[in-house]
Amino acid sequence: xxNHVLRPLWCVLAAIALTLIVRHFMVPADFGVNGExxxxxxxxxSNVDEWRDxxxxxxxxxxxxxxxxxxxxxxxxxxxxxIQCENCHGPAIDHPxxxxxxxxxxxxxxxxxxxxxxxYPDNPRSRIKAIDPNRHNTDTACIECHNPHNPxxxxx
Amino acid sequence: xxxxxxxLLKSALSASVAASLPLSAFRFLSPAECKAATGTEGxxxxxxxxxxxxxxxxFCVKACKKENEVPYDAPVTRTWVERYVVxxxxxxxxxxxxxxxxxxxxxxxxxxxxxxxxxxxxFFVPKLCNQCENPACVQVxxxxxxxxxxxxxxxxxxxxxxxxxxxxxACPYGVRFFHPVHKVAEKCTFCYHRIxxxxxxxxxxxxxxxxxxxxxxxxxxxxxxxxxxxxxxAVLKDEYGTKPQVFYLGLDRNVR
Numbered sequence: 001x002x003n004h005v006l007r008p009l010w011c012v013l014a015a016i017a018l019t020l021i022v023r024h025f026m027v028p029a030d031f032g033v034n035g036e037x038x039x040x041x042x043x044x045x046s047n048v049d050e051w052r053d054x055x056x057x058x059x060x061x062x063x064x065x066x067x068x069x070x071x072x073x074x075x076x077x078x079x080x081x082x083i084q085c086e087n088c089h090g091p092a093i094d095h096p097x098x099x100x101x102x103x104x105x106x107x108x109x110x111x112x113x114x115x116x117x118x119x120y121p122d123n124p125r126s127r128i129k130a131i132d133p134n135r136h137n138t139d140t141a142c143i144e145c146h147n148p149h150n151p152x153x154x155x156x
Numbered sequence: 157x158x159x160x161x162x163x164l165l166k167s168a169l170s171a172s173v174a175a176s177l178p179l180s181a182f183r184f185l186s187p188a189e190c191k192a193a194t195g196t197e198g199x200x201x202x203x204x205x206x207x208x209x210x211x212x213x214x215f216c217v218k219a220c221k222k223e224n225e226v227p228y229d230a231p232v233t234r235t236w237v238e239r240y241v242v243x244x245x246x247x248x249x250x251x252x253x254x255x256x257x258x259x260x261x262x263x264x265x266x267x268x269x270x271x272x273x274x275x276x277x278x279f280f281v282p283k284l285c286n287q288c289e290n291p292a293c294v295q296v297x298x299x300x301x302x303x304x305x306x307x308x309x310x311x312x313x314x315x316x317x318x319x320x321x322x323x324x325x326a327c328p329y330g331v332r333f334f335h336p337v338h339k340v341a342e343k344c345t346f347c348y349h350r351i352x353x354x355x356x357x358x359x360x361x362x363x364x365x366x367x368x369x370x371x372x373x374x375x376x377x378x379x380x381x382x383x384x385x386x387x388x389x390a391v392l393k394d395e396y397g398t399k400p401q402v403f404y405l406g407l408d409r410n411v412r
């Protein structure tokens with residue numbers, strides 16, 4: 001056969017071979033249909049473990065109990081017993097190693113998430129005592145007058 | 157009574173087989189043991205949202221963002237809370253400022269004042285990835301970067317995603333977005349790192365009012381499964397045929 005016919009053919013074959021070789025080294029061995037269906041389970045299997053090993057940051061109240069026993073005891077018998085510590089204090093992550101201490105949010109906004117009054121009598125929100133943030137002791141932090149861990153109107 | 161040779165041999169054989177069976181073959185396994193023995197098999201994660209309980213405090217959105225390292229001030233989020241106010245003239249007012257991250261503290265909706273006397277009904281609807289049984293987002297991925305795990309959670313392989321955005325367009329629920337830092341498609345993982353290690357998702361833990369719950373749909377004794385089986389639940393956009401695994405109690409027809 002003529003050289004000018006063969007030459008492009010060799011080029012094409014070489015290109016295919018190169019692609020296959022590169023693919024062999026680039027595509028991990030665990031990539032493929034790892035499950036029942038090609039449509040939904042075509043993936044790199046080790047990625048599932050990568051997601052499993054993602055670092056959890058929220059620890060839960062039982063963890064706080066180890067060191068802040070008083071706060072936990074106070075809160076768990078209060079009207080705020082349902083609220084997780086970390087909702088107000090942020091994720092503990094590796095506290096007290098890192099961060100050494102958790103920031104304390106003293107803003108009015110923290111409390112207003114639940115206590116700002118909305119005119120929704122049919123809504124579960126209306127079961128929580130509400131105040132109008134623009135009228136109820138404006139310019140003063142809520143915690144000046146209310147104990148965030150044990151709010152109690154009777155005690156004042 | 158006569159006994160043929162064949163019959164004698166037969167009963168002798170079955171007796172010896174029965175005697176050699178270890179007693180442990182008849183032991184009942186606890187669900188946890190079964191689960192441990194089979195890996196993800198026997199688990200199908202499902203989610204239950206009770207809109208009758210949500211007060212719109214937004215702690216779930218805050219917790220999700222911090223737990224999953226979604227940039228806090230970027231206008232993207234894996235889960236969000238919508239506020240619906242239906243007025244007596246049948247108009248529906250919806251908003252979700254910053255995905256409800258800071259709660260709903262203002263009676264105004266998108267700057268619009270609504271007179272309390274005009275309000276017919278109100279509710280908050282938390283939303284998140286439906287972890288569909290037939291995920292449209294997975295079908296369209298051209299590189300196999302997004303997939304469904306054995307226990308039914310749809311994940312994104314950040315090393316494999318090329319950021320083409322097909323999946324973001326394909327999701328009928330708009331739960332996917334482009335991660336501003338990793339530059340790949342991003343979505344709710346049902347906190348896969350938490351649920352596979354025996355914890356609840358961050359949003360479930362953060363909810364003080366029980367509006368969010370997660371459970372194993374293959375376990376008949378799971379409280380979430382029981383509610384889904386015995387009570388009237390709905391899913392979002394059923395007509396798309398995606399078979400969502402996030403079920404809603406008290407869903408209104410205005411919710412899309």
